[in-house]
Amino acid sequence: MDFDEFREFGHASIEFIINYLSNIRDRDVLPSVVPHEVINQLPRQIPEQPEHWRHILNDLEHIILPGLTHWQSPYFNAFFPSSTSAGSIIGELLIAGIGVLGFSWICSPACTELEVVVMDWLAKFLKLPAHFLHETEGPGGGVIQGSASEAVLVAVLAAREQAVRRERERQPELSESDIRGKLIAYSSDQSNSCIEKAGVLAAMPIKLLPASEDLVLRGAALKAAIERDVAAGLIPVICVATLGTTGTCAYDDIESLASVCEEHNVWLHVDAAYAGGAFALDECADLRRGLDRVDSLNFNLHKFMLVNFDCAAMWLRDANKVVDSFNVDRIYLKHKYEGCTQIPDFRHWQIPLGRRFRALKVWITFRTLGAEGLRAHVRKHIDLAAQFENLVKADSRFELVAPRALGLVCFRAKGDNEITSQLLHRLMERKKIYMVKAEHGGRQFLRFAVCGMDPKPADIQFAWTEIETQLTQLNLEADQQPLENRKAGEIAELTQHLTGLQLQMDETLQR
Amino acid sequence: MDFDEFREFGHASIEFIINYLSNIRDRDVLPSVVPHEVINQLPRQIPEQPEHWRHILNDLEHIILPGLTHWQSPYFNAFFPSSTSAGSIIGELLIAGIGVLGFSWICSPACTELEVVVMDWLAKFLKLPAHFLHETEGPGGGVIQGSASEAVLVAVLAAREQAVRRERERQPELSESDIRGKLIAYSSDQSNSCIEKAGVLAAMPIKLLPASEDLVLRGAALKAAIERDVAAGLIPVICVATLGTTGTCAYDDIESLASVCEEHNVWLHVDAAYAGGAFALDECADLRRGLDRVDSLNFNLHKFMLVNFDCAAMWLRDANKVVDSFNVDRIYLKHKYEGCTQIPDFRHWQIPLGRRFRALKVWITFRTLGAEGLRAHVRKHIDLAAQFENLVKADSRFELVAPRALGLVCFRAKGDNEITSQLLHRLMERKKIYMVKAEHGGRQFLRFAVCGMDPKPADIQFAWTEIETQLTQLNLEADQQPLENRKAGEIAELTQHLTGLQLQMDETLQR
Structure with missing residues (x-):
């Protein structure tokens, strides 16, 4: 590849990244692929002849991206953040270029x-x-x-x-x-x-x-x-x-x-x-x-x-x-x-x-953000987690299992572990947000970690709506199962909640 | 940094890299800095406010690049190659962007x-x-x-x-x-x-x-x-x-x-x-x-x-x-x-x-070069090392210390280790090419490794001319020292070589 082609490929890749990151909310955070699906779409050998960069970016878009879990999405709330930034991305580019x-x-x-x-x-x-x-x-x-x-x-x-x-x-x-x-x-x-x-x-x-x-x-x-x-x-x-x-x-x-x-x-x-x-x-x-x-x-x-x-x-x-x-x-x-x-x-x-030469990306990131920007970023994570914590606290079906700490909120659906487990399973199936669960003292809970490149208050609201709606849905479906499968306490709780839901649905229908 | 600034910074950085790599032969391969020189040019704290990317690229050009040893230069002949390529550089960019x-x-x-x-x-x-x-x-x-x-x-x-x-x-x-x-x-x-x-x-x-x-x-x-x-x-x-x-x-x-x-x-x-x-x-x-x-x-x-x-x-x-x-x-x-x-x-x-996601840069590099291109690259290293080996063999002042193997030629100046050691010292002082020495069985030798992103036959010739000219110069200077400091064998060898040099100089002066 000569420098002219390098230039074309490089500029197209910058645009590719901008397009990917700026529209990342449009994608399900979890991919809809089964094991081997990516492998099966790719040839079994290195191509004998060089290929044009357009084909590569095209395959990246149509084969690789659909197989990714989108860590830079604000709907990625699993593990801990692994955030990038413009300065850091360009830092990696320059590290590789200087070599x-x-x-x-x-x-x-x-x-x-x-x-x-x-x-x-x-x-x-x-x-x-x-x-x-x-x-x-x-x-x-x-x-x-x-x-x-x-x-x-x-x-x-x-x-x-x-x-x-x-x-x-x-x-x-x-x-x-x-x-x-x-x-x-x-x-x-x-x-x-x-x-x-x-x-x-x-x-x-x-x-x-x-x-x-x-x-x-x-x-x-x-x-x-x-x-x-x-x-x-x-x-x-x-x-x-x-x-x-x-x-x-x-x-x-x-x-x-x-x-x-x-x-x-x-x-x-x-x-x-x-x-x-x-x-x-x-x-x-x-x-x-x-x-x-x-x-x-x-x-x-x-x-x-x-x-x-x-x-x-x-x-x-x-x-x-x-x-x-x-x-x-x-x-x-x-x-x-x-x-x-x-x-x-x-x-x-x-x-x-x-x-x-990792110091180069650190230097560039720190300079593009400044100490002020770095502190603001940490505070934003804390504030967004506080927003989520308040949403949990305001919903009586959920409980916190530990005090909110920095950008992490640990919570669960009240009652048996099974409810929390089923809720997570359903969320994973829907692929709109991604959390992982943990366990302590026999209690399973969900970890909501503020992540992504640039999370906003609306993203936290989106995640919460997804979570609480799915618990509602889960409860509704459970209600359609024979009553004898359930314990008395659960029935009482569910009945109370269903009444509330019915009111909401009525209101919705009246609009 | 918003996406518009990211775009500007990204495109400017692609051009920065192209400029750096395409003109890499213009730079001394070794930097002319003393310890702490880079440290002393930089502030002692993260800037409080964000800085514009132009200032960063400017400092990269004027503070960082002059402090680098240029691994992608064909005049870097130390250690073993650590080569990059257009596909790999863009691979790293995309890895960081996808995150x-x-x-x-x-x-x-x-x-x-x-x-x-x-x-x-x-x-x-x-x-x-x-x-x-x-x-x-x-x-x-x-x-x-x-x-x-x-x-x-x-x-x-x-x-x-x-x-x-x-x-x-x-x-x-x-x-x-x-x-x-x-x-x-x-x-x-x-x-x-x-x-x-x-x-x-x-x-x-x-x-x-x-x-x-x-x-x-x-x-x-x-x-x-x-x-x-x-x-x-x-x-x-x-x-x-x-x-x-x-x-x-x-x-x-x-x-x-x-x-x-x-x-x-x-x-x-x-x-x-x-x-x-x-x-x-x-x-x-x-x-x-x-x-x-x-x-x-x-x-x-x-x-x-x-x-x-x-x-x-x-x-x-x-x-x-x-x-x-x-x-x-x-x-x-x-x-x-x-x-x-x-x-x-x-x-x-x-x-x-x-x-x-290192697999991404491998995938892109292999596709941009093809199996044919990868094999050609290895063969090029072997051929360039063979070219260098022939130059060593044709100069009676030097000897090989091991058979050429792939892109590596191990050689030394005939005689005491001191000559080889002084030659390397002089080459390092001049900073035109960079080799390292090794030792086996009491004999010090120089390792000439074909390296850099895109070495050419003319680069090998450049390196050889630098090496043999500096040995000539070293011998000339040694000749100006009192005779009693040298052994008889060395004197004979030097005299013979000086006669040859004198002839070359006469020819040069007649032109």
Whole structure:
């Protein structure tokens, strides 16, 4: 493809994206494809000859898009947001166009230096402790990882290696494998599955301690577990706490966990993949309590900062502990800013050798939005979730299962799990909005997460109308089933609700 | 930023990239910045207000580009290629614009299904054994990982977990940590540093066996190591062989390694990050020998397939072994195409949970180039390296240190290492071309790798002229130093060369 064709294809693709994103509400958020439907529409081999870009965009429109779940749609309310923005999309374009790698300073100096800059920008914006800044004297700093999973794994592996070295000095009579066999780590049963997976990958058990009734992990639970394990001869290594759990966006109690970790020389990592964005807001200052006492921290920029996936910020209080654990170049970075370049070689701060120029999209996104725009975006998510929460509260058929937290509302239809489960099934069949369910203490609930590139109050109303209408419909259909299948309490509730519905229908018919 | 501004910024960025790439030869391949120079030109905080995109592109041009090493320049001859292409750049743009994640089938069906399709396309194009195809019955298939490092780590970790399970059954008297303490893995001392790092991360020693004089690892060396280790009570787990080593692009002997691995129930992984592209060529069919006997294989698409970093293809003979090792969902995929979607959930084939829609850029790149174009690209690299090899051979001051292999020529200035080292230093100072040096058996040498987005014969000639002119210059300057500092042999060689140079200069002056 020559540059003229590249130009045509490029400009057409910009228009394609604008058309896709600006009309995204016209599409069902979930696709109407069955497994293998996309595969079956495509040839089985690479075409022998080059094809014209028009055919490719045409297939993208008619084969690929109908097979997608539309994450940028405001009707996507599953998981957590993974939002993009104009600046970030163009950032990715420029990253690919410039095509550099940044595994050492010399292999592209600006790639490393811009990352140092934007990680400090972000740390200041989020009001993180000064020791996490590159510009502060000392061994701390931030790095962009691919995903929260990788950031957590880096912390787990570095903590593991540090513990092995420390224990070999402390207990020289033990072999390395004896020590490794005694290592133990901790998290809460509310933490993301990537934390359990990090334990599997690291060959170090991570105990998922039961969170309190309010889904929070506190120091007391950790202290009890550590004391039990130490008494049994085990060696506690790391605790992975969460600010903003996947299920309900609960916040572990960092202060009390930090006290226990400090007492037992345990690495404290905080997975703030979702909630980290709120650190920027004065009204959420409480969330930052205890962060000055943690060893490492991760936050996903696609969740609240409008930088598209993948881009996971990670800060280390002492990066040397990671470099020292992972470096196989035998060039030890004993102090930050030591060595010939005086700039970190980020390849030693992460798992892979290769590094994309992700800092460029962060830089562009932050500049196109400004700190003001970024804060406004987080506040918008909070406000829209509050709008949804009020709608839930105003409908007596529903109940909240946890306090609204940032952009997440956890709710359910009152009564048996079956109702909530059937409601979700029906919503998924209709494909107008997409939520996922979770469970705690035997109660199933739905997670409504504010997502999409640019959600509006009308989108929240749309989602709510869809949800409550479908519950109405479900109840109506249930009413047509034999009465003996139902319990007395349900019947009473349903009768009451049907009366209300009848009134609504009458009103509608009179109009 | 509204869609009108997005359109302007997008179109301007397409033009920016075309301008950058089409004039890339005008720039020094290495930047003229000192450490902190980029950092010092940038503000210390996120701007409070949004900035106009013109300011951003302006800073990109005047602050960032001068700080880059230009990987897409044909004068970049370091490491291995990391080439992009028009199709791949636009692929990244569209991936970011569509903004979906693909960690399970339902969370974006086409994202998973297109990956199944392009991995089968690529496996057929590279003539890999049928059991690596998704479309073949059985548990094999391909997956896109972020980097070769991750692919190797996945193989190492999966092999480790499989070995632990196997040994626990075989030796129930041993504890899990006893078994883990006995695990041992193998690779060659020519393998990439990411393999040693995988061993560190996996907490399983990887012995780097000395390669033969020709830099190849063969079965005999592996057999001796395994027998020694088994006799010492260790448990051999995996051998990571390389097709195309980083130093000299040597090819380990897969057939003989496979025989040893089969005998000892050892996982055989092949890192073909660079050389894998040549599997597509009939004239390189020898490289594929033994691949039907390996358990897993990785190949980087940015090295030869013009798909920009990151995109590392990995094939597994039995993906269940990875899923079984990594899955923390407790939904076991015992057979491929089992489960409700009958399509792989790729999140269990990799380390992170999140997944970019990388298959889209592969699909677009392959279609814009066609199989013909992809093969032509690999052949072009080989031909250009042959051109460079001939230039080296024709100059008696230089010598090859290994046979040319694909697009890599390893050579040195005859004589002491100091000459080669000084030559590289001078070339780096001049910034016209970028090579890195390596060392084997006490001899330092330069690696000339054909790289860049679109290298031409004239670019090879440019690089060679730069190299040989600088050696001439170096020798001239050395001649101006006191004679007593040099050895007799060097003086004779230099005198002979200077006579030739004098003749050239006389000719030049007469013109």
